[in-house]
Structure formats: structure tokens, C-alpha cells
Amino acid sequence: MIGPEIDRLIQLLAKLPGLGPRSARRAALHLIKKREGLMDPLAEALAAASATIRTCSVCGNLDSHDPCHVCTDASRDRTMLCVVEEVGDLWAMERSGAYRGLYHVLGGTLSALEGIGPQDLAIPGLMERAAKPQVKEVILALNATVGGQTTAHYLADRLSTCAVAISRLAHGVPVGGELDYLDDGTLTAAFRARRSL
Template sequence: MVGPEIERLIQLLARLPGLGPRSARRAALLLMKRRDGLLVPLSEAMALAAEAVRTCSVCGNLDTRDPCTVCADPSRDRSTICVVEDAGDLWALERSRAFTGLYHVLGGTLSALQGIGPDDLTIAALVDRARNPEVREVILALNATVDGQTTAHVVTDRLAQADVAISRLAHGVPVGGELDYLDDGTLTAALKARRPL
């Protein structure tokens, strides 16, 4: 029905998170309809990003410089490292402006089903960073999934070699959340993590 170039574009778009074949087809059609205003600038931006973006050799963040903007910022609190699964989690925390320390990107979580073990993540590099006398706390900001919790447990065991405090993000009722709409696991976590007022 369409040429191979368009079909390839649709197939590549369908690989993006949140886009299935139908959404990818609609996106490809929109891009082609707006060739000069959208398709050409997007392809140029993607080519520039592919050439310029690199992984930070210190924390694993994605940026156009190495060390990344966060690691190179002298105003960051160097006594605290926040451990995240991937760069998207780091960016989400940065958007909140609630954390002013450094980060460490693991590059995923442990997963027996996908064959991802501790050596496939940057856990050893984290332990090396945590041994720096300047570092006093490591915050585990991993997703509240089975794989995330398994990863947190392994990271905690490995960090026993370093003399640092280890904490994790709180889990439970979100700000603005209504109890009636929360799942049982979230309610259980919120009850277990309750604090005195």
C-alpha cells in the first residue's frame, strides 16, 4: 500500500514507547503532511542528537558533554548520590528541583527473565563512587516493581563495603491521591511507611 521508505518509518515509530502500529501510522502521516515544518526539522534534530549525545563517564546520564551538566555543576551537593534506573528517571527528579546532589544511573534493573544480572548494571562503579570519603549518603530511587526491589536489595548488599548511609524514596499515597483509587500494594506500602506527626 505504501513505499518501503514509508513502511520503514512506520515500523521504526512503532518501536517507540506508547506507539503501536496504528499510532505509528498516524504519526508518520502527520510527519509527511508537515514535511517542511515538522519532518525535516525532526530528522535534523535527531541526526544532531545521534552525533552529539553521549553517556556521562561519571554517572551514566545522557548529555552532550562529558562529564554531564549535573556532574560538572560545582554547586551540587557531592555528599549525596541518588541511584536511578535510567536517565529518564534522573530527568524526572531534576524537573522536580527537589534534589541537589549527584546521581548514578544503573542502566536498568535486575531481571532473571531478561537475563540481566548484577554485572550488566553499573553497580560496581556505584560502589567505587560511594567509597569516596566525601560521599555520606546513597539514596535508592528505584521503581517499586519486583525487579526494582530486587535491584535495591542487591545494591544495598554491595554498598555494605562502603561507609555510607543508605536510604530509599518513600512509597505510598501520592500527593493529591484519593485512597479509594489506590491499589492494595500502594495502600500496604503507605501503611508500613507511616510516620508520626
């Protein structure tokens, strides 16, 4: 019913997170209908991104420059280093505007089941950066998952040899969250991280 080019487009779109075969077909059809206004500029943007985007050799961020814009921004607080699992976490922190220090992207978390050990993550680079005299605090901004918790404990142990304060993002009740809808682990974390008013 459809040509191999359209079928390939649908198959590639279906590999994107959040898109299944049906959504990919709808997206492909929309792109084809809006060829000049959407598909052609998208194809050009994808080609340009593929040719220019690289991984920052300092922090692991994705950018068209190496070192990235975050690492070269002179207004950043260079005494703080925020450790995140993936680039998407770094981008989320940047969107919030709550943090103005430097980052370090691990590239994942420890997982015995998946065979991911310390040698598979960007831990040597983190240790090297944390040992620099200007770094005073390392913030472990890892997800509240089993892998994130395991990795945070491992990193806290490794970083204890450096002359830095080690902190962790607070976990608990989200803004606008209702207690009745929270799981037991989130409620427990919220009680443990409580503070006086």
C-alpha cells in the same frame, strides 16, 4: 498503496514506546504534511543527536558532554548520590527540582528471569563512587517493582561496607490519590512509611 520510504517511516515510528501501527501511520502522515515546518527540522535534530549524544562516563546520564552537565555542575551537593534505574528516572527527578545532588544510573534492575545479574549493571562504578570520602549518603531511588525491590536490597547489602548512610525514597499514597483506588501493596507501604504530624 504507499511507497517503501513511507512504509519504512511508519515501521520505525511504530517501534517508539506508546506508538502502535495506527498511531505510527497518523504520525507519519502528519510529518509528511508538515514537511518543512516539522519533518525536516526533526530529521536534522535526530541527526545532530545521533552524532553528539553520549553516555556520561561518571554517572551514566545521556548528554552531549562527557562528563555530563549534572556531574560538572559545581552547585550540586556532592555528599549525596541518588541511584536510579534508567536515564528517564534521572530526568524525572530533575524535572521535580526536589534533588540537587549527584546521580548514578544502574542501567536496569536485577532479574533472574531475564538473566540480568549484578555484572550487567553499573554496580562497580557505584561502589567506587560511594567509597569516596565526600559521599555521605546514597539514596536508592528505584521503582517499587519486584526488580527494583530486589536490586535495592542487593545494593543496600553491598553498600553496607561503605561509610555512607543508605536511604530509600518513601513509597505509598501519591499526592491526590484516593485510598479506594490503591492496590494492597501501596497501602501496606504507606502504612509502614507513615510519620507523625
